[in-house]
Amino acid sequence: MTTRAWLLMLPLLAVMIAVIGWPLADTVGLSFTDAKLVGSSGNFVGIDNYVKTLTSSNFQRTLTTTTIFAVVSVFAEMVLGVLAALLLNQQFYGRTVLRGLMILPWALPTVVNATLWRLIYNPEYGALNAALTQTGLLDAYRSWLGEPGTALAALIVADCWKNFPLVALIALAALQAVPRDITAASLVDGAGPFARFRFVILPYLAGPLVVALVLRTIEAFKVFDIIWVMTRGGPANSTRTLSILVYQEAFSFQRAGSGASLALIVTLLVAVLAAAYAVLVRRTAGSNA
């Protein structure tokens, strides 16, 4: 039995070792050298790359930017997602249609979403500038993605728009699993809307939401596509996240060795996040059992 199972696993494992295991091991090896992307295969330099990376102000600033992006966008997506799910669980005309529309932002390719928002934020002809000036909320057109003060916030809005509907759909599915008689009983017992949400509904939401939180946080921490298309990390590196920094180091500046060390630091940070969340997931599951 076990031998047969291993044989069936073999093709998958072989390919995974070839396209993930070996490259990862190779990245570890590279991270201890000063290899260039083209030409020099590099000399062993010990932990120099790691020391340089961890002490560089570029890395520290990028880590801060990434953390702000991840925390703010994931928090906003969770809050908006749960609010939208609570709404979609009420009775109103067109409910089925609206539930159907929620899939659209999720289905829109990330690069198309980034392009769309880049057009909306356009400093000269963008719809946001036009809408805000035509309604009198803004005096003159602004360069939303061109000013360090607004670029990151503009990116976070674009990212939230694409991702909160998915959280809403996950939360809605969980809400629909709340037994009717329990909510009815809580009404009879005189629970107000907030008490009902906190003690009757939230326990059903907690499990799926924690999983969504884990996956979204990991993705937000690795974010590359939306930022590359909208700002390439600019202006003045104000939206540069860790993945963008690795790309620049390894491919723009062709420093494969130090890029590898940076990539592994990012990997380690994501792994620590995931491990912390694994504990959280287990605890939520435990409290619900």
Added chain:
Amino acid sequence: MERQSFVFSIFIHACALLLAAVILAPLLWLFIMSISPAADLTAKPLVWWPQSIDFSRYGVLLSSVENSAGAAFVASLVNSILVAGMATIAALALAIPAAWAVSRTPSIGWSLYMVIATYMLPPVALAVPLYFGLAHLGLLNSVFGLALVYLTILAPFTTWLMKSGFDAIPREIEAAAMMDGAGLFATLRIITLPLAAPVMATSALFAFLLAWDEFFYALLFTSDLRAKTLTVAIADLAGGRVSDYGLIATAGVLAALPPVVIGLVMQRALISGLTSGGVKG
């Protein structure tokens, strides 16, 4: 359902309208840009609804005249279909036997968890060696090379979905078929795979959408029309010196169309796939 007060009902409908506007406004604007004359899009004050509707950009992008913007777009469209299609088929071919094996032999489940854990890896952690490896094999700027690299994302994901699908099929049915004298592969072919068809379809759709959406590896490993995918072509357009914003919007609409149609038609299956994975975690 308890009876709602009138005021509460008004409030709910207002919120619903607001949510619908938030979701639809950006999407509608993308479409309107694609059918507005270029002059309307650069007018001040901005013209929100085109005076004359202009579908010509769709023709421009889908034309196959040599060396035109259309030829480049069509080439990237074909590349996206090829890469996503090949990667999806390969991922399922690897995932189905592995997922079934793990589902029926839980003692080897840890190997699957190792595969799934690779989901956490940022692509940047693999990019440099994959670049060297593809260069060594002559697979840089090739749809085959890119499809191979996409297995890093698609294979763990489809295996995970397929495993929960097989878990839902009682092994007693398989045992009964074997007792009737069917061999292992006959049992799988006649009993298990037909029962798993819906989850196979869902997995295939997810895999295809993931590959269609991918940008980072495509940006790194492709350089011209031979392998450039849609996502890279659109990013080029958005970042380049195209003066007609409507053309960029049109490319966006066309690239979004397949996943949006799949999303709308398959909504129920997609959401149950997302949430079942989510709930079981």
